[in-house]
Amino acid sequence: MKTIRLSTLIGALVIAAPAFAGDPGVTDDTIEVGSILPLQSGLSAGASQYRDGIDAYLKWVNKNGGVNGRKIIVHFENDSYNPQQAVAAAKKLVDRDGVFAIVGTLGTTNTVAMIPHLANRGVPLIGPLGSHPSINTPTERIVFPISPLGTSHGISLAKYAAEELGAKTLAVFYQDDQYGKEILQGVEEYAEENGLEVVGEASYVPSDVDVSAQALSLRDTNPDAVVMAVIPKHGALFMLEAQKLGWDAKFLAPQLMSDKVSLDLGGSALNGLIINLYSAHETMDTEAVAEAKEAMAEFAPDTAPGYWPFMGMSGAKLFVTALRNVEGEPTREKLMDALEALGTYDSGIIPPVTYAPEKHAGPTVFGYAEVIDGEKGEVKVLKHWAD
């Protein structure tokens, strides 16, 4: 009799086991995800806004009923922009806290460092923002990028200079690292294929506090347009030098150069600067932007809507969109299937991404905007990416 009871019990457990075997981080009423950001580093100002974007959007989703009845809980970890701490944070979130997915990382080397571990554990990484082939054109199935290739930035800016501004000669002011060199490479590629001439190149390193020599040397090459592959501080310094020199070339830069930090630093020197848009601008009159601003106003009222929070939000939005399409109990495998079923998907917060089984790619098209009045922070959208 005892043997029969024991056999029945074991049989019942074996049959019931699959019903309880959900992926980590999923309960009946919650799904826990992680986000790893450089909250204490040179990128901390952007990272905290990025965090607020993710947090506000997920709280807004939860307020509106969650995803298929489940609330999303997000755990934020700081990696201090350090590869080793990024791996530690990934291991902590995955192996100790048992999160379902990583939604949002910021920075290149730190994100790249954590990919092997996440791939080893099969944990989806949605919304990494960085500039590296492993992030932007990933070979690992778990990676779902939100940012364009660095070379695409260069191509988009050179193309705008040639087609819209009629530039024949270009100069490039770039940061001497992966980020800057990829944009430079894009400009050179476009120039070579379209008969433009790159007449000058000058670089800086992030620790530089004076870029007047670079401004002088590039002005002497007399280009029609100057493409800047820069971060806000150095971009603003360069534009201030250009203003001092009375240099009237056209200047173009990635969207970073229209954020509040850049405008505060550069002021009127930024007037006329053309930027490419790879996230929505807060002045865009679209439903997605209105929804994003509403979420920010309610759950992160101290953070102004803009580039950083929108980039953070975009990963969270892709995660939620795919999760809503998952049938039955969510698993990491089903989530990745749902993401790959999105195809070319326009979230309205960033230009369309393309996720398919054979291809995970960030945006390849851009919008454009112009700084009208840097002192007042006035930026005018010239072209939406959908136009």
Next chain:
Amino acid sequence: MRTIACLAAGGVAIALPFFVGPYGHYLLCMAVIYAMVALSLGLLLGVAGQISIGHAGFWAIGAYTSAILVTKVGVPFILTLLVSGLFAGVAGLLVALPALRVQGHYLAIATLGFSLVIVHVLYEWDGLTGGRQGMFVPRPSIFGYELMSDFSAYFLLLAILAVTLLLVVNLRRSLGGLSLNAMRLSDIAAQVCGVNRATTTMFVFALSAAITGVSGAFYGAVLGQLSTDSFTLVVSLGFLTMVIVGGLHSVVGALLGGLFLAYSPEFLRAFEEWQMFIYGALLVGFMHLLPDGLASLPRRALRLVRRRDA
């Protein structure tokens, strides 16, 4: 008594991973990797009295040597440990040359310069190191068996640490160790007693760099990815902090320093934006209250108890 304490510590080190999860295994691996650097730096700074704020450079040489040999040449990981140590050791010899002429702050600047140059060369050498993109590194392996989990990697690390410990402890007791000690206390007096300053300085720099190189080889393999961001000045300063907090003049201090560097971010995580402030306050506290580091705690406690009994 000392043997019993050593055996107990060894037993705890072996038993620990059975009581923690995968994340704990990773932290233990990092603690051992740091402890090896602390041992090497303790030898250089604590025994020989030579400062270095460029140990991240030796660490980088070890890490990249092993990673390149494994991924591009197909050399077994265990063999790359030896080559990493050798390459870093040769670099140590080169750094020792200025140490023969300068001391103190000037030597610190020379070692810092060496580290910055090494990191810059690795950064620019795209074809070999992946340059700005970095490179992925396979897991550590032994006799063709890949140690996929940090749990198994920890035991290999522990074995290498034990060998390093034996080496360092024996060296400190040997005539060579006494020569280093003598040189730290007074290099003129040491030379009068027959110690060859040039040979001794070059030897200690090479040995310290070699141990750090072996640690670097493990670091790359356990982390899974290398980029020059892992070998900055901050890392070198972190190493110095580690040996000072642990205790500059003892082997136990080096081990405690390794634990401190690996675990302090975990304990401080709860303080969020106050982390760095508290970390700084802790360091200042250590300098004032425990100048001989954590290793001196038992001695101080014993002294307190004796004073109270008296």
